Amino acid sequence: MKTIFLLLFGFIFFQSNAQESTASKQVSTFTIEAPQLKSNKKIWVYLPKDYSASAKKYPVIYMHDAQNLFDAKTSYVGEWNVDETLDSINAQVIVIGIEHGGDKRIEELTPYPHPKYAGGKADAYLDFIVKTLKPKVDATYRTKTNAKNTAIMGSSLGGLVSFYAALKYPEVFGKVGCFSPSFWFNRKDINDLLSKTETFKTKVYFLCGDNEGDADVIPDMENVEKWVNTKRCECKKLNKKVIVKGGQHNEKLWRENFKKAYLWLF
Secondary structure: OHHHHHHHHHHHHOOOOOOOOOOOOOEEEEEEEEOOOOEEEEEEEEOOOOHHHOOOOEOEEEEOOHHHOOOOOOOOOOOOOHHHHHHHOOOOOEEEEEOOOHHHHHHHHOOOOEOOOEOOOHHHHHHHHHHHHHHHHHHHOOEOOOHHHEEEEEEOHHHHHHHHHHHHOOOOOOEEEEEOOOHHHHHHHHHHHHHHOOOOOOEEEEEEEOOOOOOOHHHHHHHHHHHHHHOOOHHHOOEEEEEEOOOOOOHHHHHHHHHHHHHHHO
């Protein structure tokens, strides 16, 4: 667990600016006021290659830690290559990347406070996404706005908050990419929330490696997946679990599995 926390902490402070930007021409940014967080947020936007030549609407993926998604220049220890991956398959999707709040990252991405590491302000962060950011995105871009066409995805604490978002806003997020979820951070509180949740219809892609530095990551993820399976028939194939042999808690694991997760979710 300590190893995982150091990696979480590293997201905040050790970003490299020693190279040229690698973001594709399909990627742009804007800044938006986030009153729920008492701050401004930098947002990264990926548009499909045919967006400007088309009049159609597209599904949307909301992703956390935008600094690590598109550009090696702003990433911690390598990017996800989200733009290059989606370009390579001519993906028909818009991606909205939300930059983490630096030293506020742990607060933003955790639903409940941890006795040692604090945090616990994910409700405000998700309220920003749902009530401020999503309306702006839907008004600016040609989006399919319903839950079936709206996903939320992230890794580590981003995996934790993505699954929590599906519990809190099932009418908004119909798909979840839950990569290396740090359920350990709020294990008891999440289990209590699950026990009070009567229905769950969200499509979920669970992913982790078997060498993440935390012995609990697999049983924690499997425990949540088992709960999901109690809420609907497995025959509906609405969730998938992938455990990567040798996979570690890093961008390499998430980058190499992003395409498979996207294709399965959409």
